[in-house]
Amino acid sequence: MVIKNLENKIKLVGIVCVAVIVGCVVISLSSIWTARGMVADAQQKIYVLDGNVPILVQRTSMEETLDVEARSHVEMFHHYFFTLAPDDKYIQYTMEKAMYLVDETGLAQYNTLKEKGFYNNIMGTSAVFSIFCDSIKFDKEKMEFTYYGRQRIERRTSILMRELVTAGQLKRVPRTDNNPHGLLIVNWRTLLNKDIEQRAKNNY
Incomplete structure (x- = not known):
C-alpha cells in the first residue's frame, strides 16, 4: 500500500513538473513573440521634433508611396529641364540637377539642343522658360x-505657350542627396511639343 502511494506521488510530481515546464515554455515563447511585435511596431514609428514638441509620424515602405514618389520625381525632372532663364550659370545648374x-537619353536631348544653339539663343533673346504640369499618368x-x-x-515682345507631352520608364536606384526618390528616368522621349497660343506683350 505504501509503495502504491509512493508510486502515485511520484507520478503526480512528474505530471506537475511536466506541466510547469510546458507552461514556462509557452509563456517564454509568447513573451518573445509579443516583444518582437512591439519592437517591429516601434520601428515603424518615428518622432519628429517641432521645436520642443515631439510629433509621431508613421514610417511607410516605398511600395506604399511609389505612386506619389514617381509622380514627384517626374515633375521634378521636368521642372529642372524645362525651367530656363537667360543666365548660363543658372542653365548649367538646373541641367546638372x-x-x-x-539616364543618357536626357543627356542626349540636352546635347542636341546645345549643339543647335538653343541655350545661346535663350541668352541672346533674354527669353524666360517656365513649365506647368497638367497631369502625369x-x-x-x-x-x-x-x-x-x-x-x-x-x-x-511676346509670350508663347507650347503643349508638351513626354514619356519614359522609371527604374529603382539607391537614394542619394541628388536623387531623393531613388528612381531614375530611362528611355525618355518627347511625344509632342507644339505651339498652342502666342500673344504680344503689353509694354508700358
Whole structure:
C-alpha cells in the first residue's frame, strides 16, 4: 500500500513538473513573440521634433508611396529641364540637377539642343522658360509614365505657350542627396511639343 502511494506521488510530481515546464515554455515563447511585435511596431514609428514638441509620424515602405514618389520625381525632372532663364550659370545648374534624375537619353536631348544653339539663343533673346504640369499618368506595374504639361516662353515682345507631352520608364536606384526618390528616368522621349497660343506683350 505504501509503495502504491509512493508510486502515485511520484507520478503526480512528474505530471506537475511536466506541466510547469510546458507552461514556462509557452509563456517564454509568447513573451518573445509579443516583444518582437512591439519592437517591429516601434520601428515603424518615428518622432519628429517641432521645436520642443515631439510629433509621431508613421514610417511607410516605398511600395506604399511609389505612386506619389514617381509622380514627384517626374515633375521634378521636368521642372529642372524645362525651367530656363537667360543666365548660363543658372542653365548649367538646373541641367546638372536634371541629369541626376535621368539616364543618357536626357543627356542626349540636352546635347542636341546645345549643339543647335538653343541655350545661346535663350541668352541672346533674354527669353524666360517656365513649365506647368497638367497631369502625369503612371503605370505602377510597368513603371511607365506619360507627362502632360505646358511651357510658357516669355520674350521681349511676346509670350508663347507650347503643349508638351513626354514619356519614359522609371527604374529603382539607391537614394542619394541628388536623387531623393531613388528612381531614375530611362528611355525618355518627347511625344509632342507644339505651339498652342502666342500673344504680344503689353509694354508700358
